[in-house]
Amino acid sequence: MEDLERHLLDDFQRDFPLTPTPFADMAQRLGVDEAKVLETLRVLKAEGKITRVGAVVRPGAVGASTLAAMAVPEARLVEVAEMVSTYPEVNHNYQREHELNLWFVITTPSQERLQAVLTDIRDRCRCPLISLPMERSYRLDLGFGLAWT
Amino acid sequence: MTEDETATPPGARLAADPRLPADLRLIEALADGLPLTSHPYAELGRSLGLSEAEVLERLRRLLAEGVISRLGVIVRHHELGYRANAMVVWDVPDELVAGIGQRMAAFSFVTLCYQRRRSPPLWPYNLFCMIHGRERPTVLTQVETLTHSCGLLDVPRQILFSRRRFKQRGAWYGAGSVATVAECA
Numbered sequence: 001m002e003d004l005e006r007h008l009l010d011d012f013q014r015d016f017p018l019t020p021t022p023f024a025d026m027a028q029r030l031g032v033d034e035a036k037v038l039e040t041l042r043v044l045k046a047e048g049k050i051t052r053v054g055a056v057v058r059p060g061a062v063g064a065s066t067l068a069a070m071a072v073p074e075a076r077l078v079e080v081a082e083m084v085s086t087y088p089e090v091n092h093n094y095q096r097e098h099e100l101n102l103w104f105v106i107t108t109p110s111q112e113r114l115q116a117v118l119t120d121i122r123d124r125c126r127c128p129l130i131s132l133p134m135e136r137s138y139r140l141d142l143g144f145g146l147a148w149t
Numbered sequence: 150m151t152e153d154e155t156a157t158p159p160g161a162r163l164a165a166d167p168r169l170p171a172d173l174r175l176i177e178a179l180a181d182g183l184p185l186t187s188h189p190y191a192e193l194g195r196s197l198g199l200s201e202a203e204v205l206e207r208l209r210r211l212l213a214e215g216v217i218s219r220l221g222v223i224v225r226h227h228e229l230g231y232r233a234n235a236m237v238v239w240d241v242p243d244e245l246v247a248g249i250g251q252r253m254a255a256f257s258f259v260t261l262c263y264q265r266r267r268s269p270p271l272w273p274y275n276l277f278c279m280i281h282g283r284e285r286p287t288v289l290t291q292v293e294t295l296t297h298s299c300g301l302l303d304v305p306r307q308i309l310f311s312r313r314r315f316k317q318r319g320a321w322y323g324a325g326s327v328a329t330v331a332e333c334a
Binding site for chain 2: 133
């Protein structure tokens with residue numbers, strides 16, 4: 001991987017410049033021009049290595065959210081997972097190695113809406129479902145240190 | 150670097166905050182991704198009826214208040230070679246969970262660490278941490294390190310590696326756009 005890509009992935013996960021021209025400022029720090037920074041970020045995004053340049057919101061700071069899990073029979077897993085993914089309120093949805101094999105995060109503007117989505121998913125999937133709201137965070141998402149090999 | 154002793158229960162602090170609607174729209178618009186253009190904050194502001202200076206001022210405040218925990222490049226672990234993604238859970242006595250959680254969070258290989266409500270009988274576990282690694286054996290060794298260092302040898306534990314990702318994107322608050330909540334599965 002190019003040096004520039006590494007720096008863009010590593011150095012700007014937090015403390016992104018809050019200036020009128022952040023990409024030009026990043027470029028100056030890295031010794032390249034702004035167009036190169038923008039082009040490289042577009043490539044990283046197209047390759048799926050970054051989802052976006054954006055904000056991570058602290059859980060509970062805005063709206064309501066929970067981590068839910070369901071025990072889905074293997075034969076129905078893809079079908080149920082795709083149905084769960086269709087909800088705009090579901091933002092992460094993973095299969096995990098456990099009897100509770102489908103794990104997803106639901107985020108809504110209100111607690112009422114959160115409960116309604118949970119009930120709706122439970123009714124439609126007809127699988128055991130648990131909801132595990134966060135009570136306290138000990139480590140927030142402050143970026144991810146990449147170890148290059 | 151990341152013990153967060155000021156964490157508040159979900160929804161407790163900002164629900165009654167009268168500033169929320171404008172901030173919420175900004176968070177949503179932003180978390181959809183900054184436009185990759187020369188003046189991204191000005192462009193973001195145009196869609197919200199805010200000046201560039203107002204956008205920057207609000208973002209500084211939201212960061213200072215901890216509503217936004219970070220602003221920057223959001224990477225995808227899997228695509229960068231981190232394919233061993235473990236959610237490790239423990240059933241820790243309630244009176245010990247804060248101390249153990251804070252100790253766990255100090256390990257650099259722990260990406261996220263939090264306490265969640267139990268859901269017995271299916272789910273007795275209350276302490277969660279996420280480890281993203283390149284290789285499964287390395288992650289398993291790290292789990293053993295945590296287990297020993299935090300005195301959890303006799304505590305019920307499960308390790309749930311992820312298999313397939315069906316969806317990963319920002320959260321949605323109903324205003325038509327998305328934001329990323331630091332509550333990754």
